[in-house]
Amino acid sequence: MLLARARNAAFAEAARGNLGQGLGILQDALADEPMSHELLADMGALLLVAGRHDQAAASAERALKIQPDHGPSLYTLGFALSGRGEKKRAIEVLTTLQSGPGADSLRAESPELMPVAMTELQRLQRV
Numbered sequence: 001m002l003l004a005r006a007r008n009a010a011f012a013e014a015a016r017g018n019l020g021q022g023l024g025i026l027q028d029a030l031a032d033e034p035m036s037h038e039l040l041a042d043m044g045a046l047l048l049v050a051g052r053h054d055q056a057a058a059s060a061e062r063a064l065k066i067q068p069d070h071g072p073s074l075y076t077l078g079f080a081l082s083g084r085g086e087k088k089r090a091i092e093v094l095t096t097l098q099s100g101p102g103a104d105s106l107r108a109e110s111p112e113l114m115p116v117a118m119t120e121l122q123r124l125q126r127v
Contacts (some may be wrong), residue, residue, distance in 0.1 A: 003033060007042050014046050022046055037067040044076040053083035071097060071106025075113050079120065087124055094121040 006029035007044055014022035026043045033039060044059030060077035061109045063070055074097055081090035096115045 003029065003036060003038065009040065010042060010046065014049070019046060019050050035066055037063040037070050037073065039068060039074065040112065041073045044073060048076050048080055053080040056080040057084065069101035069105055071102050072110050072113070074102045075106060075117050078117065082120060082124060091121065091124050094124070
């Protein structure tokens with residue numbers, strides 16, 4: 001319950017424009033739950049929105065070490081790599097979201113992100 005509350009509070013702060021506050025909430029929660037792929041994924045998502053691609057990729061990669069097929073973390077990693085100009089690796093990561101466990105995970109947790117991921121994959125493949 002505390003984990004969900006921290007995650008919700010972090011996104012609420014970010015939605016109010018307080019990204020630093022949101023990241024701080026997640027950082028505090030990670031101190032208590034350092035192996036939480038959900039917290040790491042959320043941190044990566046907030047960092048991605050802030051355009052902090054290096055840090056977003058690092059958070060996503062940490063989450064994926066804990067839960068290798070976590071769809072939202074694969075999504076964040078793919079977009080962070082794309083933002084860093086790592087086209088080939090971004091394509092590889094986003095391709096894993098087309099089918100299999102990563103795709104199933106993304107559809108279950110954040111189905112609205114699936115078409116966004118596929119659009120980015122197609123864009124990268126054209127460039």
